[in-house]
Amino acid sequence: MNSTKTTGAEAVMKSLVAEGVDTIFGYPGGAIMPIYDALYDYVSTVNHVLVRHEQGAIHAAQGYARTSKKTGVVFATSGPGATNLITGLADALIDSTPLVCITGQVASHLLGTDAFQETDVVGISMPITKWNCQVTKAEDIPAAIAKAFYIAQSGRPGPVLIDITKDAQFEEMDFQYEKCTHIRSYRGRPRINKAHLEEAASLINNAQKPFLLIGQGIMLSNAEKELVEFVEKSGIPVASTLLGLGAFPNEHPQYVGFLGMHGDYAPNIKTNECDVLIAIGMRFDDRVTGDVSRYATQAKVVHIDIDAAELNKIIPADVGVHADAKEALTLLLDLVQEKQHTAWLQEFKDAKIVEEETLAENAKELHSDELKMDEVIKMLSEVTNGEAVVVTDVGQHQMMTARYYQYNKTKSNVTSGGLGTMGFALPAAIGAKIGVPDKPVVAIIGDGGFQMTLQELGTILQSDVDLKIIILNNRFLGMVRQWQQMFFEKRYSFTNMVSPDFVALAKSYSIEATKVEARADLKESLLEMLNHKGAYLLEVMVAKEENVFPMIPTGASVSEVRLN
Amino acid sequence: MEKTYTVSVFTENSIGMMNRVTIIFTRRHLNIDSITASESEVKGVFRYTIVLRTTRDQVDKVVKQLEKVIDVLKAFVHEESEIVHQEIAMYKMRTESLTNGDVEKVIRKHHARILTVDPTFMVIEKTGHVEETQLLLENLQPYGVLEFVRSGRVAITKPMKELRSYLEEL
Ligand SMILES: Cc1ncc(C[n+]2csc(CCOP(=O)(O)OP(=O)(O)O)c2C)c(N)n1
Ligand SMILES: [Mg+2]
Numbered sequence: 001m002n003s004t005k006t007t008g009a010e011a012v013m014k015s016l017v018a019e020g021v022d023t024i025f026g027y028p029g030g031a032i033m034p035i036y037d038a039l040y041d042y043v044s045t046v047n048h049v050l051v052r053h054e055q056g057a058i059h060a061a062q063g064y065a066r067t068s069k070k071t072g073v074v075f076a077t078s079g080p081g082a083t084n085l086i087t088g089l090a091d092a093l094i095d096s097t098p099l100v101c102i103t104g105q106v107a108s109h110l111l112g113t114d115a116f117q118e119t120d121v122v123g124i125s126m127p128i129t130k131w132n133c134q135v136t137k138a139e140d141i142p143a144a145i146a147k148a149f150y151i152a153q154s155g156r157p158g159p160v161l162i163d164i165t166k167d168a169q170f171e172e173m174d175f176q177y178e179k180c181t182h183i184r185s186y187r188g189r190p191r192i193n194k195a196h197l198e199e200a201a202s203l204i205n206n207a208q209k210p211f212l213l214i215g216q217g218i219m220l221s222n223a224e225k226e227l228v229e230f231v232e233k234s235g236i237p238v239a240s241t242l243l244g245l246g247a248f249p250n251e252h253p254q255y256v257g258f259l260g261m262h263g264d265y266a267p268n269i270k271t272n273e274c275d276v277l278i279a280i281g282m283r284f285d286d287r288v289t290g291d292v293s294r295y296a297t298q299a300k301v302v303h304i305d306i307d308a309a310e311l312n313k314i315i316p317a318d319v320g321v322h323a324d325a326k327e328a329l330t331l332l333l334d335l336v337q338e339k340q341h342t343a344w345l346q347e348f349k350d351a352k353i354v355e356e357e358t359l360a361e362n363a364k365e366l367h368s369d370e371l372k373m374d375e376v377i378k379m380l381s382e383v384t385n386g387e388a389v390v391v392t393d394v395g396q397h398q399m400m401t402a403r404y405y406q407y408n409k410t411k412s413n414v415t416s417g418g419l420g421t422m423g424f425a426l427p428a429a430i431g432a433k434i435g436v437p438d439k440p441v442v443a444i445i446g447d448g449g450f451q452m453t454l455q456e457l458g459t460i461l462q463s464d465v466d467l468k469i470i471i472l473n474n475r476f477l478g479m480v481r482q483w484q485q486m487f488f489e490k491r492y493s494f495t496n497m498v499s500p501d502f503v504a505l506a507k508s509y510s511i512e513a514t515k516v517e518a519r520a521d522l523k524e525s526l527l528e529m530l531n532h533k534g535a536y537l538l539e540v541m542v543a544k545e546e547n548v549f550p551m552i553p554t555g556a557s558v559s560e561v562r563l564n
Numbered sequence: 565m566e567k568t569y570t571v572s573v574f575t576e577n578s579i580g581m582m583n584r585v586t587i588i589f590t591r592r593h594l595n596i597d598s599i600t601a602s603e604s605e606v607k608g609v610f611r612y613t614i615v616l617r618t619t620r621d622q623v624d625k626v627v628k629q630l631e632k633v634i635d636v637l638k639a640f641v642h643e644e645s646e647i648v649h650q651e652i653a654m655y656k657m658r659t660e661s662l663t664n665g666d667v668e669k670v671i672r673k674h675h676a677r678i679l680t681v682d683p684t685f686m687v688i689e690k691t692g693h694v695e696e697t698q699l700l701l702e703n704l705q706p707y708g709v710l711e712f713v714r715s716g717r718v719a720i721t722k723p724m725k726e727l728r729s730y731l732e733e734l
Binding site (some may be wrong): 054122123126127129131133134151183184185186307309312313 | 580591
């Protein structure tokens with residue numbers, strides 16, 4: 001490539017363009033002004049989304065990355081701009097989301113002097129980034145950005161942060177860009193050990209009651225097609241983690257449900273009844289396992305993951321396969337025998353009936369005229385045919401959505417899983433819509449979480465984002481209230497929520513909005529929202545004290561999952 | 565069961581490496597007994613030697629987490645029997661304490677050496693295992709030790725492929 005004289009700030013823009021970046025979420029400030037100045041020359045080719053808070057920028061970039069398969073890019077200034085990214089970095093690391101965050105930093109001669117808006121963001125973000133670095137010379141910018149994209153996207157994806165001093169942004173350099181394809185201390189793609197896969201296949205082929213657990217790793221490695229082929233050939237029932245929802249069509253006859261604390265009854269109890277447990281692209285989070293000492297101890301465990309540190313971290317694997325999910329599934333497909341496990345699959349179906357009957361009984365205890373969260377989600381699922389991109393916040397509404405939305409499309413579920421970040425959904429949904437503008441995107445948010453990042457309504461207004469927002473208003477921090485009811489003698493310590501008039505609030509941002517309370521109006525309201533051109537907020541008043549069941553209380557085993 | 569383990573970590577020479585290595589331990593509430601760092605036999609590759617007491621399971625997990633750090637080339641864990649290790653200790657005492665013949669005997673008995681003698685103070689050096697340098701300290705204390713310093717452990721491992729062969733694989 002020809003080299004040309006550019007400033008460090010221009011080099012940032014040129015490097016991003018060389019990486020194919022066309023969308024940036026950000027917020028300007030003193031230490032990143034040269035980069036924003038360089039950005040001004042790219043407004044016709046690069047879409048910069050001006051958010052209302054840097055946390056909004058990074059969550060939007062996460063939503064963008066999770067739906068579009070591209071790396072999310074964030075700009076923020078030094079000091080408070082950079083520290084506002086922290087929650088999002090932690091969230092993206094634990095949920096394996098590829099991000100490149102660029103922060104401005106004070107001039108290098110001021111480093112360590114407590115200069116205005118100087119924060120040691122590299123130090124602060126070290127444990128919550130896959131990699132980070134500080135650049136103090138313009139000439140180092142292209143290589144740092146190339147390395148950042150390579151690291152963010154390869155292997156188990158994650159967030160990367162580059163902190164660039166203001167003098168490096170101003171400095172002139174000869175621009176040349178070379179993509180990074182190798183770092184000697186880092187291997188993105190593991191060399192698969194075929195012997196391990198053969199052992200796995202032999203366990204699978206000899207199993208009477210095999211059970212497959214899938215996580216987001218399936219989608220991150222684009223292994224959806226291989227998964228379906230493997231599942232259909234082997235006849236194994238499939239359950240999903242929270243982040244894995246959508247990786248396998250929920251309507252598939254071998255799909256048996258959602259795992260974990262508020263997951264379905266059947267996959268939880270069957271975990272402790274199967275003889276071979278196969279886990280792919282998931283990490284046995286404690287919300288999935290319950291008490292690990294009583295988790296699948298009867299089963300032989302096959303664990304396939306791209307992150308070697310996940311193997312044997314929580315659940316000892318009889319066969320641990322360090323591999324990319326797609327590669328492993330492709331090879332496994334040839335090794336497994338064609339089988340059907342009809343009787344075993346039927347056991348899941350029977351357990352599902354038990355769950356449905358008990359939950360229906362539970363529902364009778366609540367005032368029947370009040371709308372319930374699950375009704376809203378089931379109706380939404382029906383009217384969108386399970387094909388919308390659904391973004392959820394954290395709490396009861398999140399678990400209800402995970403339980404009752406029929407995710408039939410991959411990359412259609414965006415939620416904060418590992419970190420459980422309230423306030424994630426609204427900005428993440430903005431990013432999701434920008435990532436997949438042709439798909440309908442619906443954010444489902446609690447009355448509490450909405451108020452954590454509602455300033456991003458301003459972003460929707462300014463960037464004209466066609467996003468549908470449902471607030472499930474139970475006038476409570478519902479999930480915490482449920483725990484208070486169950487484990488703290490109903491002492492509702494600071495969980496009641498007083499909220500503003502959400503409809504009036506949305507309208508003040510020129511966002512069309514309505515509130516629905518009656519069951520009879522629900523379907524109509526949802527359709528009106530979905531058919532509306534442009535952003536729309538629908539506030540749904542739901543029962544105040546509905547509980548999410550099934551539930552595995554903390555410390556209990558998966559087989560002790562409670563239905564009421 | 566808790567035991568003493570020595571972890572050897574080979575890294576690129578990038579800023580903040582020490583921090584990246586140690587936060588892996590602190591996050592798991594593991595206390596590092598000693599840590600040393602220097603360039604290895606391969607130019608540009610740094611070697612950290614970390615000693616800690618913990619369980620095998622925990623230290624194995626830590627090694628995997630260390631290898632996840634982008635600039636870490638390779639990490640190994642060793643039990644005491646698998647390494648040859650040393651620490652260096654220095655002791656500062658008043659020169660006049662030498663006039664008491666017993667100090668000379670202590671130095672001889674411990675095979676320690678005197679590095680420097682100044683009109684007012686002298687510096688004694690001893691390399692060995694912690695127990696040895698500690699015993700010397702205790703033996704010298706009755707005569708007045710002004711300052712004492714001990715390095716972290718440096719360790720050479722007995723069973724190990726050469727670092728170069730790992731680097732070639734990478
Ligand atoms: C930033 C943050 N603070 C606190 C919590 C703890 N928390 C988890 S769920 C929840 C209640 C959420 O209430 P709301 O948004 O109304 O949703 P609901 O459970 O009522 O559906 C709280 C406070 C959290 N997950 N994230
Ligand atoms: Mg609520």
